[in-house]
Amino acid sequence: MTTVDVNGVTLGVESFGADDAPLVLLVGGTTxxxxxxxxxxxxxxxxxRVVRYDLRDSGESSTTDPEAPAYTLRDLAADAAALADTLGGGPAHLAGIGVGGMVAQLGVLDHPGAFSALTLVGTRPVAPGPPDEDLPDHDRATMSRLFARPMPDWTDRAAVAEFVATGAEIRGDDPVAARAVAARIWDRTPGTAPAVQLANQLGLVFSRLDCTPRWRERLPEIEVPTLVVHGRHDRxxxxxxGEAIAREIPGARLLVLEEAATALPDAAVGEVAEAMLRLG
Incomplete structure (x- = not known):
């Protein structure tokens, strides 16, 4: 892992594969x-060449005030384009997961020359908040259970990992895998202040982020090969x-993971990777 400076901020990055291979840029969601x-x-x-990176206010990237971010969703999209340019090697395959998928959609729309393909995993075509009437919202029972839990002691690594694991189980994800990832995220979080921890573990900075104007109506402008991946049991x-995104991006392929919920399970990694490799 290392860091790269773009657009006046520092982004934490990690690379896999040969430096001269075609670039796949993975937008964190949020780490x-x-x-x-x-x-x-x-x-x-x-x-x-695979490069995954932390969004602002997460991981090794610049952290300022997650409760009052002084940047917008479009700034995050510009970060992706600038990072692809800095890493070099021509247009990149851009992929976003969760809220990172919102960044990826805008990245391709606002900076089309920077990207040659697009993968969207477990995301939606509108900003955080109430969705459009034709889009399914968060499962109410699931959200009620998630928000009924008391917050953990954010200074306690094990307590935070357990909190995240129970949340994963409520969402239908693997709690064992979630606990392990949460512990790794805690190790990389630059402080134990609740707002910083919530930004890293749950991506709550997005609830305070300026995501205007809308971009859903622009999805038909996307011309690069696109793969949309979604868990059948995502609550x-x-x-x-995901079905709506795939309908609205010309030629997009929809891959529904029949046994998955919100997270991308290891059992599905091979199928998703092969589908991404076919895009280019």
Whole structure:
């Protein structure tokens, strides 16, 4: 892992594969660890240079005030384009997961020359907050259970990991895998202040981020090959969101993971990586 300076900020990055191979840039959602190690390794074995990175206010990237971010969603999209340019090697395959998928959609729309392909995993075509009437919202029962839990002691690594693991179980994800990733995220979080921890562990900075104007109506402008991946049992961004994105991006392929929920499980990594490699 290292850092790269772009757009006046520092971004934490990690690379897999040969430096001269075609670039696949993985937008964190919000930290780079949203992307499984096994997926990065599989893509690298397929002849790609894989770079996953932390969004601002997470991981090794610049952290200021996650409760009042002085940047917008479009700034995050510009970060992706600038990072692709700095890393070199021509247009990159851009991939975003969760809220990182919102960054990736805008990255391709606002900076089309920077990217040659697009993968969107477990995301939706509108900003955080109430969705459009035709899009399924977060599962209410799941959200009620998630928000009924008391916050952990953010200075206690084990307590934070357990909190994240129980949340994963409520969402239908693997709690064992979630606990391990949460501990790794805690180790990389620059402080134990609740706002900083919430930004890293849950991406709550996005609830305070300026995501205007809308971009959903621009999705038909996307011309690069696109793969949309979604878990059939996703209770946070239900699968109808991925179906809508795939309908609205010309020629997009929809890959529904029948046994997955919100997270990308290791059992699906091979199938997802192969589908990404076919995009270019």
């Amino acid at each position: 780079m660890l949203s992307w499984p190690d096994a997926l990065c390794e599989h893509l690298a074995a397929g002849g790609r 946070f961004f239900p699968v109808g969101n």
